[in-house]
Amino acid sequence: MNFAFDLDTMWYMLVGLLFTGYAILDGFDLGVGALHLFTKTDRDRRVMLNAIGPVWDGNEIWLVTGGGALFAAFPEVYATVFSGFYMAFILLLVTLIFRAVAIEFRSKQPMLWWRRFWDVSFNAGSLLTALLIGVALGNIAHGIPLDAAHEFTGGFWSLLNPYAVLVGLTTVTLFAMHGAIYMVMKTEGELHDTMRRWARRAIGVFSVFYIATTVVTIIVLPHMTVNMRNHPWLFVVPVVNVLAIINIFRQLRRGRDFRAFLSSALSMAALMAIFGIGMFPNLVLSRPDVANSLTIFNSASSPKTLGIMLIIAAIGMPLVVAYTTVIYRVFRGKVRLDSHSY
Amino acid sequence: MDVGLLSRIQFGLTIGFHYIFPPLSIGLGLILVIMEGTYLRTKNSLYHEMTRFWVKIFGLIFALGAATGIVMEFQFGTNWATYSRFVGDVFGSALAAEGIFAFFLESGFLAILLFGWDRVSARMHFVATVMVALGAHFSAIWIVVANSWQQTPAGHHIVGMGETARAEIVDFWQMLLNPSTLDRVSHVFMGAWQAGAFFVLSVSAFYLLRKKHLDFARASMKIALIVALVGSLGQLATGHMSARTVAVTQPAKLAAFEGHYPASAPAGMYLFGWVDDEQGKTTGLQIPGFLSWLVYFDAAAPVTGLEAFPPNDRPPVNPVFQSYHLMVGIGMILIALALGGLFFWWRRRLFEMTWFLWIFVFSVLLPQIANQMGWFSAEVGRQPWIVYGLLRTAEGVSKSVTPGDVIASIVMFLLVYILLFILFIYHLNEKIQRGPEAPVAAEGHRT
Numbered sequence: 001m002n003f004a005f006d007l008d009t010m011w012y013m014l015v016g017l018l019f020t021g022y023a024i025l026d027g028f029d030l031g032v033g034a035l036h037l038f039t040k041t042d043r044d045r046r047v048m049l050n051a052i053g054p055v056w057d058g059n060e061i062w063l064v065t066g067g068g069a070l071f072a073a074f075p076e077v078y079a080t081v082f083s084g085f086y087m088a089f090i091l092l093l094v095t096l097i098f099r100a101v102a103i104e105f106r107s108k109q110p111m112l113w114w115r116r117f118w119d120v121s122f123n124a125g126s127l128l129t130a131l132l133i134g135v136a137l138g139n140i141a142h143g144i145p146l147d148a149a150h151e152f153t154g155g156f157w158s159l160l161n162p163y164a165v166l167v168g169l170t171t172v173t174l175f176a177m178h179g180a181i182y183m184v185m186k187t188e189g190e191l192h193d194t195m196r197r198w199a200r201r202a203i204g205v206f207s208v209f210y211i212a213t214t215v216v217t218i219i220v221l222p223h224m225t226v227n228m229r230n231h232p233w234l235f236v237v238p239v240v241n242v243l244a245i246i247n248i249f250r251q252l253r254r255g256r257d258f259r260a261f262l263s264s265a266l267s268m269a270a271l272m273a274i275f276g277i278g279m280f281p282n283l284v285l286s287r288p289d290v291a292n293s294l295t296i297f298n299s300a301s302s303p304k305t306l307g308i309m310l311i312i313a314a315i316g317m318p319l320v321v322a323y324t325t326v327i328y329r330v331f332r333g334k335v336r337l338d339s340h341s342y
Numbered sequence: 343m344d345v346g347l348l349s350r351i352q353f354g355l356t357i358g359f360h361y362i363f364p365p366l367s368i369g370l371g372l373i374l375v376i377m378e379g380t381y382l383r384t385k386n387s388l389y390h391e392m393t394r395f396w397v398k399i400f401g402l403i404f405a406l407g408a409a410t411g412i413v414m415e416f417q418f419g420t421n422w423a424t425y426s427r428f429v430g431d432v433f434g435s436a437l438a439a440e441g442i443f444a445f446f447l448e449s450g451f452l453a454i455l456l457f458g459w460d461r462v463s464a465r466m467h468f469v470a471t472v473m474v475a476l477g478a479h480f481s482a483i484w485i486v487v488a489n490s491w492q493q494t495p496a497g498h499h500i501v502g503m504g505e506t507a508r509a510e511i512v513d514f515w516q517m518l519l520n521p522s523t524l525d526r527v528s529h530v531f532m533g534a535w536q537a538g539a540f541f542v543l544s545v546s547a548f549y550l551l552r553k554k555h556l557d558f559a560r561a562s563m564k565i566a567l568i569v570a571l572v573g574s575l576g577q578l579a580t581g582h583m584s585a586r587t588v589a590v591t592q593p594a595k596l597a598a599f600e601g602h603y604p605a606s607a608p609a610g611m612y613l614f615g616w617v618d619d620e621q622g623k624t625t626g627l628q629i630p631g632f633l634s635w636l637v638y639f640d641a642a643a644p645v646t647g648l649e650a651f652p653p654n655d656r657p658p659v660n661p662v663f664q665s666y667h668l669m670v671g672i673g674m675i676l677i678a679l680a681l682g683g684l685f686f687w688w689r690r691r692l693f694e695m696t697w698f699l700w701i702f703v704f705s706v707l708l709p710q711i712a713n714q715m716g717w718f719s720a721e722v723g724r725q726p727w728i729v730y731g732l733l734r735t736a737e738g739v740s741k742s743v744t745p746g747d748v749i750a751s752i753v754m755f756l757l758v759y760i761l762l763f764i765l766f767i768y769h770l771n772e773k774i775q776r777g778p779e780a781p782v783a784a785e786g787h788r789t
Contacts, residue, residue, distance in 0.1 A: 054453035057408055061449050064415045065441030071419065072438040075430020075508075082419025082426075083740035089420055090751040093413050094758055100409035104402070105765055108772075149505065151423075152742045301431040302501075302510040309435055316442035320450075323473075327450050330461050340457050 007306040008296040011073040012280065014313060018069055020272040022062035024178075024265045029056040031179020033099065033126020034172060035198065037119060044191050045119060046107055049342045051186040051335045056103065058324065060096070072309055076150055076299035077283045084144065084152025085136060088159055092132045099125030107342045127172060134171025138164030141217070141224055141279065143287030150294060166216060170209040174268065177202035181248065181264045185257045188334045196252065199260075203248055210245075217278075223285070224278035234277055241270035346739045348748035349421040355752065356413050358714060359759045363407030365713050368482060368531070369538015369569070370400050371475030376565050378468050392562055393471075394459070395778035396542070401456045402773065406766050408449065413755070415441075421748065425728055425738030431510045432498050432517055433488050440484035448477030482534065486527045487518055492729050493720070494591045496520035500732070509732065525587050526720075529580040533716060535573030536676055536709040540702075542566035543683070545774055547702035550693055555777050560693055567687060571680040577673055582636065588723075589637045592730060593646035594655065595723035598662040600624075600633050602647045609633040609645035614667060617660040622649065624663070657725040666719040672712040679705055 029052040036048050071078040082089055098121050106118035142163045145153045180199035187195050217224050228234045244267035251260035279285070283299055286292035300306065374396055381389035415437065418426050426434075454462060454470035462470070491498075497516030498509040511517055543566045549559035588596045596602075601617040601624030602609045611633045615626020631641030638645075648656050679701065686692035693699075728735040 054457045057405075058446065058449040058453065060408075060412070061441060061445045064412060064445055065438065067415050067419075068434065068438035068441040071426065071430055072434030075427050075434055078419045078430060078434070079423035079426040079740075082416055083421070083423035083742050086420055086740070086743050086747050087750070089416060090747075090754060093416060094754055096412050097409045097758055097762070100405065101762060101765065104405040104409075105769065108769055149741075301434070304514075305431045305435055305511050308511065308514050309438060312435070312439050312442060316439070316446075320442065320446045323450055324446070327453050330454060330458055338460070340459060 007303050007310070008300045009281075010310065011069075011300065011306055012283070012296045013276070014310075015066065015069050015073055016272060016276045018062060018066035020269050022059070022066055023272060024268050025059035025062055026056070027130075027175045027268060028052070028178045028182040028261075029059055030126045030130045031175035031177065032183060033122050033179070034130060034176045035179055035183070036126070037123040038198070039191070039194075042115065043337075045115075046337055046341065047187060047191060047335050048183065049103060049106065049122075050337060051183060053103070053342050054331045055328065057100075058327070060100075069309070069313075073301055073306060074283055074294070074296070074299045075301060077294050080146065080150050080152060080284060080294060081136075081140070084146075084154070085139075085159060087156045088132055088136065092129060095125045095128040095132070099129065103342060126175075130172045130175045131168040134168035135159060135164045137171070137275065138167030140284055141167070141275065142221060143223075143285035143290075143293075146284070146286035146289065146292040146294070148289075148292055150292060150299075163216065163220060166209075166213055170206070170213045173202065173206040173209045174271070177206045177248075178261075178264050178268065181252070181257070181261050184252065185261055186333075186335050199252060200249070203245065207245065227277050227280055237270055237273045237277065241267050241274065244270060343745060345421075345743055345745055345748055346736045348745055348752065349739055349743075350735070352421060352748060352752045352755065353417060354718075355759070356410070356417060356755055357717070359763070360407065360410040360414055361713065361717065362710060363403050363410065364478070364482065365530075365534035365537035365709070366403045366541055367400065367407055367538075368475075368478045368534035369536065369573070370396060370403065370541065371471075371478045371538070372535060373538055373542055373565060373569055374400060374471050375475045376569070377562075378471050380565075382464060382468055388557055388561055391778050392558060395558070396562075397455055397471075399545075399770070399773055401452070402766070402769055404448075404452060406762060410759070410762070420751075421740055421743065422728070422738045423740035423742070425733065428508045428733050428738070429492075429729060431508060432491060432495075435511070436484050436488035436491070436518075440481055440488075444477050444481035444484060446477075448474055448481060451477065479531065482530050483527050486530050487520075487523055490523045490526050491517055491520050493526075493724055494521040494587075495729055495732055509729070521591050522584070522587050525580060525584040529577070529584050529716075532573045532577040532580050533709060533713045535569055536577060537713060539566045539570035539573055540676070540679075540705045540709050543570060543702045544704070544706035547699040548774070549777070551696065551699050551703070556693075558778050563683075563692070564687070567680065567683045570676070571684060574673070574677040574680045578677060581670070581673060586637055589645065592724065594648065594651050594657060595662070595720075596637075597646060597648045597650075598657045598659045598723050599666040599719065601626075601659055601663045602633070602645060603649050604647045605650040606644040606646060608642050609647070611636070612663075612667065614671075615663070617663045619659045654726065657723050662719050662723045665715040665722070669712045669715040669719060672708045672715075676705075676708055676712070679708075 032048055032052050036045060039045050039048055067078070102118040102122035102125060106115060106122065109115070139159055139161070142161065147153050177199065180195055180202045183195040184192065184199050244263045247263040248260050248267070251257070251263055281296045282293050283296060284294040286294070374393060377389050377396065378393040380386070381393055418433075451470040451473035454467060455474050458467060458470060495509070497511060497513040497518070497520065499512050500507055501510050502508060542562055546559040546563040546566065549555045550563070585596065585599070588599075600609055600611060601615060603622045603624070608631050610628040610630040612624065613627045613629070615624050615628070617624045634643040634645055635641040637643070648659065682698065683692060683702070686695055686698060724730055726734050726736070728738040
């Protein structure tokens with residue numbers, strides 16, 4: 001790995017940062033959606049929805065902006081991946097729409113069939129979104145067939161290979177864990193106790209998948225660990241990851257719910273970092289023709305554009321972080337249902 | 343059908359459906375700022391009641407705009423991969439800037455707008471309203487910048503040849519402020535203000551006719567009428583400026599707007615007509631020399647016609663002609679409606695004029711049709727280019743996508759959008775029927 005702190009590398013990290021922001025933020029509301037159907041009463045389901053009600057839309061913007069940044073910084077990657085994974089992404093878009101609409105309309109009519117339909121839509125939309133994101137990441141890590149013009153030559157079903165599905169399921173359990181911990185923060189009373197139980201269980205399930213994915217990756221995809229073996233100090237990242245997961249457990253037991261959530265967020269950031277370190281300097285790995293891979297060198301925009309974008313990000317992102325923090329502070333605390341609620 | 347045509351159909355379907363909502367959010371956003379600002383200044387609870395009601399409507403519109411908007415961000419990559427490779431360096435940055443400067447602002451503060459009534463002070467809530475309205479306007483700026491660059495590319499150079507050719511930025515500000523940006527951004531703003539204003543006029547007129555929520559309806563109507571007038575007169579001015587720019591930068595498009603064939607001759611303006619592209623003839627009712635006069639202030643000045651372009655560089659003329667004329671015609675009607683409304687308001691008869699209020703009830707559709715037609719004529723008028731003069735639409739498509747893929751996605755989007763539209767209309771109607779709530783909540787604010 002030749003690491004230079006140039007514009008290409010900076011944008012590799014910045015795009016990664018945007019998608020990490022997306023994983024941490026939309027991750028919890030997708031997780032809440034994944035757990036939604038396990039709650040039984042109408043009131044509990046409304047609490048679930050309203051816990052994410054004010055913020056989920058803003059969370060999704062991290063995906064939209066991440067997509068835009070990928071388009072601007074690495075157009076080749078944006079073009080190859082989105083056209084190559086055509087049906088998968090169309091499916092993702094449809095599930096995202098359905099999920100958004102389910103949140104908006106679910107509580108607007110009292111009929112049982114109505115609410116049940118949107119509950120299922122919200123749940124299925126959240127699960128499928130998480131699964132598809134994981135499957136996409138799994139394929140990118142595993143490598144996909146690209147020709148010399150960087151066009152994807154595989155088909156839709158080839159995307160559902162065992163490794164990608166494993167990463168997809170791991171993503172679902174990760175988001176479910178993250179969502180459960182978020183709900184622990186946002187609920188009180190009986191539902192709170194239930195969420196605490198679920199969170200503990202979800203950490204267990206996630207840990208199993210996490211270990212499985214790690215072992216399979218080390219054995220089946222040796223290229224994902226080359227950078228780390230060449231630069232042993234990078235092992236700090238997986239160590240932080242494991243400590244963070246253990247810390248979630250510890251903080252939950254002590255009833256420090258917010259710290260548990262921060263730990264969960266930290267572990268997600270570490271996971272994304274492990275993925276980023278493993279891939280670098282590739283953005284999309286081509287297999288079997290490794291020479292056709294998309295790297296930060298052959299897929300980036302011009303230095304001029306990357307520089308302009310850096311200025312835009314330097315002005316815009318601190319503002320985004322500042323007012324996002326303010327908005328989260330406004331809506332901190334336990335969920336209360338009122339006349340504005342979903 | 344090939345992937346190119348199918349992808350165009352899909353893009354037209356998804357953008358057309360999406361574009362029902364953003365103009366409403368932009369226009370209604372501005373109106374909300376006026377209403378809530380008036381409330382803060384006067385402390386009159388009527389304006390508080392108005393703000394709360396229209397915020398609820400805004401929330402519904404925004405939800406659909408956001409849900410259908412995600413598709414747009416990724417569709418360039420899914421269906422137009424070659425185009426994306428070609429323009430990414432230029433177009434991508436505008437799109438990313440839209441996310442950073444507009445979407446975050448809009449959807450972040452929307453939370454406070456919708457759910458923050460009891461959590462923040464009245465002043466802070468107003469700040470959130472302003473931010474949401476600003477975010478909506480910013481988003482229009484960036485996306486129209488990106489689209490304007492497709493119409494009138496500037497500030498770039500082409501690197502590479504053939505398959506690997508792509509546009510790269512050389513001058514960011516020239517790219518940003520390309521020849522058509524300012525005209526088109528302001529034209530889009532005015533169209534959005536009209537959409538918002540006539541929407542509020544429609545609902546208010548409905549309440550007046552039903553003799554319900556009278557104070558609420560009158561006050562809403564007054565604000566909306568002023569916005570409608572500004573938007574409609576502004577639309578005339580910005581539309582005129584846009585057409586003059588098109589005459590210079592995209593003469594084939596202007597010629598198609600008016601069905602003007604002779605390579606170089608004075609051109610009139612049709613009130614209505616029909617283009618026979620086979621014969622290269624346009625028939626209809628025409629004001630001779632008027633287009634020449636509008637563009638060059640000289641009725642005898644020659645205007646470049648379609649025959650100056652080889653047939654494979656011309657847009658499909660009749661669809662562009664018809665959509666353009668429908669847009670212009672509606673624009674004129676909207677000016678008349680806004681002026682008429684003000685006249686009757688001045689004569690103190692507006693709120694009792696049943697027939698005129700009925701026109702207002704249905705007028706909500708007019709800016710919607712005009713906005714759709716305007717985009718249709720702008721985009722189809724650019725054909726056969728996806729980036730004018732640089733890249734042909736047929737060359738921009740994804741190579742790894744099959745017609746079957748695109749047909750499947752069109753069917754999926756179509757089904758979902760039909761469902762969304764039914765849901766939208768049903769719930770919009772429900773909210774309107776329920777009407778505003780009595781002004782008790784004014785004390786709900788933390789002060």
